[in-house]
Amino acid sequence: xxxxxxxxxxxxxxxxxxxxxxxxxxxxxxxxxxxxxxxxxxxxxxxxxxxxxxxxxxxxxxxxxxxxxxxxxxxxxxxxxxxxxxxxxxxxxxxxxxxxxxxxxxxxxxxxxxxxxxxxxxxxxxxxxxxxxxxxxxxxxxxxxxxxxxxxxxxxxxxxxxxxxxxxxxxxxxxxxxxxxxxxxxxxxxxxxxxxxxxxxxxxxxxxxxxxxxxxxxxxxxxxxxxxxxxxxxxxxxxxxxxxxxxxxxxxxxxxxxxxxxxxxxxxxxxxxxxxxxxxxxxxxxxxxxxxxxxxxxxxxxxxxxxxxxxxxxxxxxxxxxxxxxxxxxxxxxxxxxxxxxxxxxxxxxxxxxxxxxxxxxxxxxxxxxxxxxxxxxxxxxxxxxxxxxxxxxxxxxxxxxxxxxxx
Amino acid sequence: xxxxxxxxxxxxxxxxxxxxxxxxxxxxxxxxxxxxxxxxxxxxxxxxxxxxxxxxxxxxxxxxxxxxxxxxxxxxxxxxxxxxxxxxxxxxxxxxxxxxxxxxxxxxxxxxxxxxxxxxxxxxxxxx
Amino acid sequence: xxxxxxxxxxxxxxxxxxxxxxxxxxxxxxxxxxxxxxxxxxxxxxxxxxxxxxxxxxxxxxxxxxxxxxxxxxxxxxxxxxxxxxxxxxxxxxxxxxxxxxxxxxxxxxxxxxxxxxxxxxxxxxxxxxxxxxxxxxxxxxxxxxxxxxxxxxxxxxxxxxxxxxxxxxxxxxxxxxxxxxxxxxxxxxxxxxxxxxxxxxxxxxxxxxxxxxxxxxxxxxxxxxxxxxxxxxxxxxxxxxxxxxxx
Ligand code: SF4
Ligand code: FES
Numbered sequence: 001x002x003x004x005x006x007x008x009x010x011x012x013x014x015x016x017x018x019x020x021x022x023x024x025x026x027x028x029x030x031x032x033x034x035x036x037x038x039x040x041x042x043x044x045x046x047x048x049x050x051x052x053x054x055x056x057x058x059x060x061x062x063x064x065x066x067x068x069x070x071x072x073x074x075x076x077x078x079x080x081x082x083x084x085x086x087x088x089x090x091x092x093x094x095x096x097x098x099x100x101x102x103x104x105x106x107x108x109x110x111x112x113x114x115x116x117x118x119x120x121x122x123x124x125x126x127x128x129x130x131x132x133x134x135x136x137x138x139x140x141x142x143x144x145x146x147x148x149x150x151x152x153x154x155x156x157x158x159x160x161x162x163x164x165x166x167x168x169x170x171x172x173x174x175x176x177x178x179x180x181x182x183x184x185x186x187x188x189x190x191x192x193x194x195x196x197x198x199x200x201x202x203x204x205x206x207x208x209x210x211x212x213x214x215x216x217x218x219x220x221x222x223x224x225x226x227x228x229x230x231x232x233x234x235x236x237x238x239x240x241x242x243x244x245x246x247x248x249x250x251x252x253x254x255x256x257x258x259x260x261x262x263x264x265x266x267x268x269x270x271x272x273x274x275x276x277x278x279x280x281x282x283x284x285x286x287x288x289x290x291x292x293x294x295x296x297x298x299x300x301x302x303x304x305x306x307x308x309x310x311x312x313x314x315x316x317x318x319x320x321x322x323x324x325x326x327x328x329x330x331x332x333x334x335x336x337x338x339x340x341x342x343x344x345x346x347x348x349x350x351x352x353x354x355x356x357x358x359x360x361x362x363x364x365x366x367x368x369x370x371x372x373x374x375x376x377x378x379x380x381x382x383x384x385x386x387x388x389x390x391x392x393x394x395x396x397x398x399x400x401x402x403x404x405x406x407x408x
Numbered sequence: 409x410x411x412x413x414x415x416x417x418x419x420x421x422x423x424x425x426x427x428x429x430x431x432x433x434x435x436x437x438x439x440x441x442x443x444x445x446x447x448x449x450x451x452x453x454x455x456x457x458x459x460x461x462x463x464x465x466x467x468x469x470x471x472x473x474x475x476x477x478x479x480x481x482x483x484x485x486x487x488x489x490x491x492x493x494x495x496x497x498x499x500x501x502x503x504x505x506x507x508x509x510x511x512x513x514x515x516x517x518x519x520x521x522x523x524x525x526x527x528x529x530x531x532x533x534x535x536x
Numbered sequence: 537x538x539x540x541x542x543x544x545x546x547x548x549x550x551x552x553x554x555x556x557x558x559x560x561x562x563x564x565x566x567x568x569x570x571x572x573x574x575x576x577x578x579x580x581x582x583x584x585x586x587x588x589x590x591x592x593x594x595x596x597x598x599x600x601x602x603x604x605x606x607x608x609x610x611x612x613x614x615x616x617x618x619x620x621x622x623x624x625x626x627x628x629x630x631x632x633x634x635x636x637x638x639x640x641x642x643x644x645x646x647x648x649x650x651x652x653x654x655x656x657x658x659x660x661x662x663x664x665x666x667x668x669x670x671x672x673x674x675x676x677x678x679x680x681x682x683x684x685x686x687x688x689x690x691x692x693x694x695x696x697x698x699x700x701x702x703x704x705x706x707x708x709x710x711x712x713x714x715x716x717x718x719x720x721x722x723x724x725x726x727x728x729x730x731x732x733x734x735x736x737x738x739x740x741x742x743x744x745x746x747x748x749x750x751x752x753x754x755x756x757x758x759x760x761x762x763x764x765x766x767x768x769x770x771x772x773x774x775x776x777x778x779x780x781x782x783x784x
Contacts, residue, residue: 016636045594045598046592046593046594078569081594166596167595169616279585280580280581280582280585284581324588326553328552330588331580332585332588414735416735416769417734417736418773421769421772422770422773424769424770425771428767428770493743496698497697497745499697
């Protein structure tokens with residue numbers, strides 16, 4: 001809820017009763033994590049629907065660097081469950097259909113220890129060249145641990161073994177694990193400064209939802225912890241400092257009006273449709289469309305297609321039905337609201353990506369394969385408008401480390 | 409936040425300790441007792457090879473008396489404690505407290521009577 | 537891979553409409569690697585959007601998807617459909633909890649119990665991070681690590697007959713978590729935590745049924761934790777009897 005440019009709290013749904021509740025606050029910190037569920041294959045929990053990003057975005061804060069989507073090279077193809085990097089660290093091999101360690105063509109010096117984005121792209125290239133395996137959930141390559149032996153697998157990779165056994169019925173000591181790349185992390189997010197401040201008085205963000213720009217265009221493993229612990233604490237302190245000197249907000253206009261509008265939107269619009277398509281089909285098409293057109297490899301045409309699909313789906317969602325009309329624990333309504341958030345967030349990705357006519361970090365354009373520091377050493381900022389997002393740029397602050405060519 | 413008060417079940421803790429430790433010791437001693445009374449004595453095996461009067465077990469020595477006491481009291485006590493657990497499990501929670509009280513009463517009376525006799529015998533010099 | 541059809545019988549109960557719960561049957565096509573949760577998701581997406589259940593991670597980490605499957609408390613995301621081949625699979629809300637809607641149960645009571653045992657490291661005096669970490673050796677970690685793998689799925693409560701009879705019972709997971717901190721070499725909160733677990737409704741209520749440790753999907757052994765807690769309680773009580781003036 002925004003009053004005169006200042007954030008004064010949130011509206012929420014008490015899922016148990018279906019009631020809309022208003023929570024007034026002097027400051028709000030968004031800590032809702034990423035938005036993996038926008039994509040077909042993701043390592044994220046399936047509740048990661050980008051709600052916090054959408055909230056800030058709708059309130060008027062730009063989403064920064066949204067085209068920077070990190071892919072992880074080793075997901076189980078059926079569920080998207082993550083097989084840890086350690087499996088490769090301990091000496092696991094990635095093999096294509098011909099049993100070849102195909103990485104020698106892509107990162108000969110690092111092989112399986114190469115960076116996530118390059119490995120993910122290598123797998124995709126193999127699959128596109130017809131050297132992947134075909135399974136019921138699409139193409140995949142193999143992660144072979146069989147040569148590591150029982151002891152290494154049991155002592156060092158017990159969780160890998162557990163997951164492969166529990167979710168695939170495969171014993172990694174004897175069989176290779178099918179893997180494919182999938183969405184893992186959003187480098188981009190709600191624009192904040194070093195203190196988690198979004199630029200809108202009273203609104204702070206920290207963690208994956210935020211883009212404090214410590215990850216640049218490509219996050220290094222475990223740096224998400226830094227985002228939570230270091231910048232989470234910083235945001236908390238900044239919000240506290242702000243709150244102490246502010247007056248408590250009151251539940252008057254225009255805040256009250258905003259709540260009424262939200263109430264109308266939910267109960268008189270979303271829940272009122274009696275006929276239409278299911279929200280699940282809209283969601284599936286968004287996930288497939290994002291994966292196909294805004295995924296690992298992108299070009300002008302695919303991104304245009306991505307923009308178009310999301311635009312269409314937005315219209316379709318506004319006519320979709322929520323079958324469950326209950327107040328109590330209406331998870332279908334929650335799913336509809338989440339999808340609404342996801343579409344807003346999803347839209348910023350192809351729109352930001354299409355204008356970045358270069359390849360940088362996790363963002364790879366097949367039509368512009370080189371990095372272009374002269375034009376694009378800059379943050380993209382997606383702003384909400386009544387139409388498609390408006391993208392502009394803000395300068396990059398470079399401190400100690402200068403960007404260099406990546407060689408492996 | 410309201411202040412927390414927690415009533416530590418100290419008595420129950422001790423009862424449980426006796427149940428657990430006493431039960432274990434009794435479980436070791438019981439076979440010994442059975443050996444003595446059901447096998448060794450009828451067949452005149454050790455320590456009855458001199459056809460000794462079995463009453464020496466209680467009357468002969470302080471240790472003997474203690475042995476009898478621990479075995480009987482420990483077993484009975486373990487039984488009654490386990491019984492109240494079983495009552496809980498089958499859902500007789502309502503009557504548990506009442507039955508428990510009756511059970512404990514019987515047990516403690518039995519144990520005190522047992523102890524009384526052992527002590528008087530000791531004082532009479534029947535036990536040395 | 538072949539597609540088989542599973543028949544799933546799910547408890548439905550919508551408090552705004554239904555006087556009491558009833559079963560509804562669904563047919564779900566499935567592959568070898570599909571779990572009960574996939575079936576529920578399929579039903580919600582394709583057949584009946586109003587089916588209500590909780591879940592989040594689909595990988596046995598979040599602990600939100602528990603249900604009674606064919607009478608046994610299990611994670612729906614870790615129960616394969618093919619294991620029930622041919623038979624109708626019955627999915628009901630976890631036993632011993634009040635049902636809110638369909639498979640969703642009220643977890644308020646458990647939440648309160650979790651908070652009650654103070655699941656954090658208590659220090660007599662906190663030292664600022666600048667003065668260094670509270671160090672711990674691998675061996676010290678080993679003493680409690682299994683109890684820290686709990687995902688709060690409440691399956692053990694659904695399996696515990698004692699909890700079913702007396703909801704005041706602190707129960708398996710909460711006691712195991714308390715014990716996890718009692719055993720943690722960095723923790724100095726025994727004085728605070730002992731009274732909580734040594735209440736009559738704490739560990740003592742347990743009669744050693746052991747189902748909790750059987751159903752736990754994460755290999756936690758709550759029964760062991762309860763048993764060890766009892767031993768600590770008994771020794772403390774006897775000590776305090778022998779040395780009434782706070783000897784420890
Ligand atoms: S102890 Fe096991 S069964 Fe109980 S809540 Fe924790 S993970 Fe679930
Ligand atoms: S969905 Fe998270 S444990 Fe099953």
